[in-house]
Amino acid sequence: MIVNADTLIILDFETTGLSPDMGDRAIEIGAVKIEDGEITGRFQELMYPGRRVSSFIADYTSITNDMLVDAAPCEEVMHRFADFIQGYNLVAHNASFDKRFLDAELTRIDRGYEGEFSCSLLVARRIFKMHRAINWVS
Numbered sequence: 260m261i262v263n264a265d266t267l268i269i270l271d272f273e274t275t276g277l278s279p280d281m282g283d284r285a286i287e288i289g290a291v292k293i294e295d296g297e298i299t300g301r302f303q304e305l306m307y308p309g310r311r312v313s314s315f316i317a318d319y320t321s322i323t324n325d326m327l328v329d330a331a332p333c334e335e336v337m338h339r340f341a342d343f344i345q346g347y348n349l350v351a352h353n354a355s356f357d358k359r360f361l362d363a364e365l366t367r368i369d370r371g372y373e374g375e376f377s378c379s380l381l382v383a384r385r386i387f388k389m390h391r392a393i394n395w396v397s
Contacts, residue, residue: 266294272360273320279363284308306336341370354378
């Protein structure tokens with residue numbers, strides 16, 4: 260599949276913890292599709308991770324166990340999300356975190372994506388560093 264370079268999916272996960280390798284799961288995915296500078300699609304769903312979330316995570320994310328009890332399982336949500344992102348490049352702030360969860364959840368359902376994954380945090384740091392250097396020299 261050819262990736263559409265004029266369109267980006269900007270995404271963010273909320274999770275039960277910091278590491279899918281330690282058994283943590285996604286509990287919410289939010290994303291917007293931007294085509295030629297315009298938002299043309301949105302995706303937002305809570306998802307049931309198969310276990311309760313800790314009070315720390317509930318306080319941190321504002322997502323409670325009561326909110327998740329009727330949510331679709333991660334596998335169902337991730338199938339829909341995999342369809343939403345197919346053929347597009349992806350962007351997240353602190354992408355290494357979101358990419359780990361995206362890859363882990365998609366692996367569980369034997370799905371993937373073709374696009375590249377970029378980090379807006381790294382871009383912002385580079386721009387800020389260059390901006391500071393230019394202002395210092397001026």
